[in-house]
Structure formats: C-alpha cells, structure tokens
Amino acid sequence: MGRVIDGRFELVERLGGGGMGTVWRARDLALDRDVALKEVRPQDPALAEHDPEGARQLRARVLREARALARISHPNVATIHHIVDGPAHPYPWLVMELVPGENVADRLARGTLAPAEAARLGRGVRPP
Template identity: 50%
Template sequence: MSQGPVGSDGGPSDEGRAPQRLVSGRYRLLERLGEGGMGVVWRARDEVLGREVAVKEVRAPADLDPREVHRLYARLEREGWAAARISHPNVVTVHDVAAEDGRPWIVMELVRGLTFAEVLEAEGPVPPERAAAVGLEVLAALRAAHGAGVLHRDVKPGNVLIANDGRVVLSDFGIAVVEGNTALTMTGELVGSPEFLAPERALGRVPGPESDLWSLGVMLYAA
C-alpha cells in the first residue's frame, strides 16, 4: 500500500473518520486517508509532540497462516526502522514504529499534495522536462536509500508524492529489504507492482539497486 492518498486534499467523508482511537498511547487517529492490500493509512495527531502525522496501519491478509502473520509483522517492523534511518528531503520521514494489537504501526510525516499517479491520471503524459525533474528527485531518494543499504522494491507513480510546496517525496518503503539481513523475507515471495517489476525480480533472482533503477525507468516511460 502506498502513502499516496495521504497527500489528497479532498475533504474527509464520514466513512473516513476514525473513532478517535489512540494508538500506542500517543497517536490519535483522525481520518482515513487511503487503503490498500496491506492496510490503511490514517491522518493522526501525535499527542506528545502536538503535530499531525500519517500512520500506516498494517493488516495481514485474513487467510495467512498465524506463523506467517508473525513473520510478516516482524519483517515490516524491521523494515519500518530501516526506512527511519534514511534521512533525505526526497524520502518520506519515518518518525516511529509503534506497537499495538501485536502488529506494527508505521508513523510518518504527513505530506500534503498528490501522488504522481494522480497527476498523470488528471493531466495525462507530462512534458519530458517535468518527467525528468521528478525522476532526478526520485533518483536522489534512491541514492540515499541504497547508501543506507535499503532497497525500495516498489518504485511507481503511486509511491511518489508531489507535495503542495513542490517537493517530490518517495514513500512506502513497506516492502523494502535491507542488504545483509534477509532472514525474514519469505522464500520465493514476489512483492511490488508487476508492471514496474525488474526482470531479475520477476525471475526470482536476488534484486539489487539496479532493480529499483529499472522501476524508475518504467515510471519515467509511463510519465
């Protein structure tokens, strides 16, 4: 799931409103911003620091074996902390990985704006100069992540946020893998959006930084 809808500026509906639930004794859920296969993203208030944040509520598939659920949550918690160590203006900032109901809740900066996918859907193909400008900023984000030993594995327009202030932010490292620590990654697991998947990943081979660059190239082609 992407943090993409986090940036949407539409007014909240009654359905999207949370019952003011307090997560980990600190993060008060205010409004549902988006939903995907791996859970829900909420707009929330950090009651300790008095600021709004985005909170990613992770939900395992209902039919997953309990042992696999435990492995999944352990992996996502580890990957949330891995993303938190990446400090770069083009990478969404992960503030915390909270624990509630035996599963991780990823707490991120709240980026207001649109996803690049929403921009393309509304405007159609963008001029090459604009696509290149977005691509350069995503490339800078990937360099920072790769420098920290983190692969993104799902680079696509829906995971690129165009903030209201013009900043380009790469979000959703929720299926990332950390180099040198893959023990919790399920064998044969295929994660990511198929149309943006590098060939070596589709063939089940070990991915590397070049796999993210392939996905970036496909994203630029889509733009």
C-alpha cells in the same frame, strides 16, 4: 474525536491504501503535530488466526524495514518517527513524517505529465 492508536495518535482521515495496509493522517496528541500513520495489515485479515507463522514473518519484515528506513536521511524519503507494536495490535503501525502533496494516481487523474514534469519527479526518487 477519531480513533486513538497507542493512546497518542488520533486518526483524522484516510489518505490511501493498498495491499499492505492503510495510511492515515493522524494527530500526534503528545507533540501536537500531524503525522502519517501506516496501519500495516495483510490482504487476508485472518492471517494471524490461520497462519501464525506467516503473521510472525510479516511482523518481522515490517519491523526490519521500518528500522532500515529509520536509518535513512534524505530529503525525498519520509522520516519514520515511531513504531506502535505490541499485544494490543495484531500488526505494527508506523508513525511517519506527513509529507504534503498528492499521490501519483491523483496527479495522473488530472492528465498526463509533461516530459519535463515526469523527469523532475523521476530525479526526485533517485539517490542524490
């Protein structure tokens, strides 16, 4: 069994990461479904200790963006289901719809996109 976040979300595998955190495939044990769980963390892990105001601003920004994302309903935007936040976690975790597929970097590693495929992907990220 993997690490369990908030007594409910079991980390299954790391899907990717970047400057603002890591995204995991997780199992929602309460609803028996797979979800994406974004572990929000700054590039400098000591931010909370050495810059509490910066850490507070980061938390506020993440929560504001999560609430804005929760108001969007679009077939090309992952749904946010839940925010794990509280004293047990230095930064929020975002529980989101798990979208099957591969990331752009993995796709490009297989070769360049044909113009029609690039156009199809581009159309998918614009407003309807």
